[in-house]
Amino acid sequence: xxxxxxxxxxxxxxxxxxxxxxxxxTVLVLLFIGKSYAVQYDVTILxxxxxxxHVSEIGTKILNANKIxxxxxxxxxxxxxxLIKGEPSLINRQxxxxxxxxxxxxxxxEIAAFLARExxxxxxxxxxxxxxxxxxxxxxxxxxxxxIFFDKRAVDLMVTAGYNPLALIxxxxxxxxxxxYTVISRKNLATVRLANIYEYIYTKYPYFLANNAYISNPYxxxxxxxxxxxxxxxxxKILSGSKKAVKYE
Numbered sequence: 001x002x003x004x005x006x007x008x009x010x011x012x013x014x015x016x017x018x019x020x021x022x023x024x025x026t027v028l029v030l031l032f033i034g035k036s037y038a039v040q041y042d043v044t045i046l047x048x049x050x051x052x053x054h055v056s057e058i059g060t061k062i063l064n065a066n067k068i069x070x071x072x073x074x075x076x077x078x079x080x081x082x083l084i085k086g087e088p089s090l091i092n093r094q095x096x097x098x099x100x101x102x103x104x105x106x107x108x109x110e111i112a113a114f115l116a117r118e119x120x121x122x123x124x125x126x127x128x129x130x131x132x133x134x135x136x137x138x139x140x141x142x143x144x145x146x147x148i149f150f151d152k153r154a155v156d157l158m159v160t161a162g163y164n165p166l167a168l169i170x171x172x173x174x175x176x177x178x179x180x181y182t183v184i185s186r187k188n189l190a191t192v193r194l195a196n197i198y199e200y201i202y203t204k205y206p207y208f209l210a211n212n213a214y215i216s217n218p219y220x221x222x223x224x225x226x227x228x229x230x231x232x233x234x235x236x237k238i239l240s241g242s243k244k245a246v247k248y249e
Contacts, residue, residue, distance in 0.1 A: 052076040065161035109167030116154035170219040195230035195248040
């Protein structure tokens with residue numbers, strides 16, 4: 001009888017110990033998961049802060065190098081602000097680099113390419129009547145007229161700030177779709193924009209083509225492949241000595 005009682009006590013003690021061990025193990029697992037989540041959360045925040053600082057640094061470098069004496073804010077955002085209608089750069093005079101945009105940027109030159117174009121648009125919001133309201137409205141409602149002008153101006157800003165303007169070609173080639181028709185579109189064909197950028201760099205900054213750091217870049221190679229006809233038109237212009245604008249397609 002006594003032995004039976006001892007066995008019962010041992011079984012109860014063993015179950016009690018196992019229950020305590022299970023509770024302890026559960027607590028440790030939960031603590032580990034919580035700590036891991038906290039570390040992951042902290043890393044995410046840190047990455048966002050670093051991206052924000054980097055975007056601001058490149059944007060400010062372009063402003064300072066080109067002596068652009070108007071205020072602009074550079075914002076990195078993970079999601080589009082659905083409440084903003086139109087262009088944030090024209091309405092709020094802030095340049096928003098969304099996560100969907102930055103994921104296409106392979107290097108600082110391509111980040112600078114995006115920011116330089118937005119800087120051109122934002123600067124336009126300081127021009128014209130009513131504290132730039134008229135200028136901003138013109139860009140918003142007639143973007144086609146300003147698009148190629150901003151592309152060329154962005155090349156100037158990039159070069160002055162020490163960035164490679166060919167990155168504007170690779171970035172646009174990656175991010176802008178090709179429309180079927182240009183007549184009914186509010187925007188220029190991407191191929192037309194790329195051809196004009198190429199011509200502008202060729203004419204004003206030939207060094208970058210002679211020492212082409214992007215020649216092996218797959219997106220630059222794709223541009224060369226898809227721009228054969230337009231580049232032939234440009235070469236004919238050079239050979240003929242014509243000063244007329246080429247009608248790119």
